[in-house]
Amino acid sequence: MNEHLKISDRGLVALMIHEGIVPGPYLDSVGVWTYGVGHTRAAGLPDPKYMPRGMPADMDAELSEVGALFRKDIEKYAADVRKAVKVSLAQHEFDALVSFHYNTGAIARATLVKTLNAGDRAGAGRQFMSWVKPVEITGRRKSEQALFLNGTYPTGNINVWQVNGSGRITWKAARVLTSAQALALVGTASAETAPDTGPIGMGSKGPRVSQLQELLKDLGLYAIRVDGHWGQGTENAVATLRSKATEAEKIINPEAVR
Structure with a gap:
């Protein structure tokens, strides 16, 4: 039903705005070792706990690795959403659900998905706010809710945060990336972002x-x-x-x- 859907460029940018980029392993707000764009061991290897600590010597090379890993992770989480959701989704709804699942890992068990599959989109939208622990995640959840219900994408640049050898983010930006620069790291700033100017008609999607x-x-x-x-x-x-x-x-x- 949603086989054709993949996360859009705007969805990728929204997710990177929420997550930020950290080019070294760090402990997140609940003590989970994390790397890059929110990569944890739950998404597969590499395990950030065993990666070299601190800032990389070659930032450009490390950001390329971050982008490749993020693209791999996104494919996994997008596939999980396609499997869990049994009703047709608009692009913005799909992007919101991938962001939610990327953060929570809960797409297969969340009540909001059961509500959505029952045909209650408004009810599913309200239930985004049932997932606000820790409290620091509330702003992100409100943004995902607005994206799901109204198609409102967050905008802004993406921070590359500095991290120390103890796995603590110092909250000083090593770099600030535009949307285009961030997408180039992920490897999508080509065909997907090229202008789509051809005619559309019966059977078209997008x-x-x-x-x-x-x-x-x-x-x-x-x-x-x-x-x-x-x-x-x-x-x-x-x-x-x-x-x-x-x-x-x-x-x-x-x-x-x-």
Whole structure:
């Protein structure tokens, strides 16, 4: 049902804004050894506990390693979301759930997913706020909730934080990356970020279809859920829009439309 979905570039940036980048092992707020963009042993090897401590001698090389590992981790967590969710998702909903699962590891057991699978999207959105321990995570959870419910992506730069040899973040930025620079590390700032200017139509999928559906919904022509898939409902709404545009043009300029 959601087989075509993968986390978008905006979803990757949002996740990196939430996590930050730490180019050496550190202890997170609950004492778990972590590295890079929130990588822990739960995601697989390497185990940050046994990685060299402190800041790297070659920052560029280390950030390349961070980006490659983050991309690998994301594929795992995105696959978990696709497996757990049994209803069709819009891109922004999928991105929010991947961020939630990346942080909690709870996509298979969370009540919000059970609520979502039962068809209650609003209820699922509210249940994001059931996951606010430790309290420092509250801001992130509110951001994920806004993304899930409204498609509102966080914006900003991504901090590369300094870390000492004891695994403590000093909260001094070694670098500050733009979204484009961060995506380049992950290896997606090419095909996925290239302008999509070709025509779309019946059977098309993706963010442009979602944008079209949202516009049609605003015009009162589309009552189905925004899902980024051009099916018969979208086709009918576009046909109605074109028909109304022709009728309007006949009124505006009768000579031009015969």
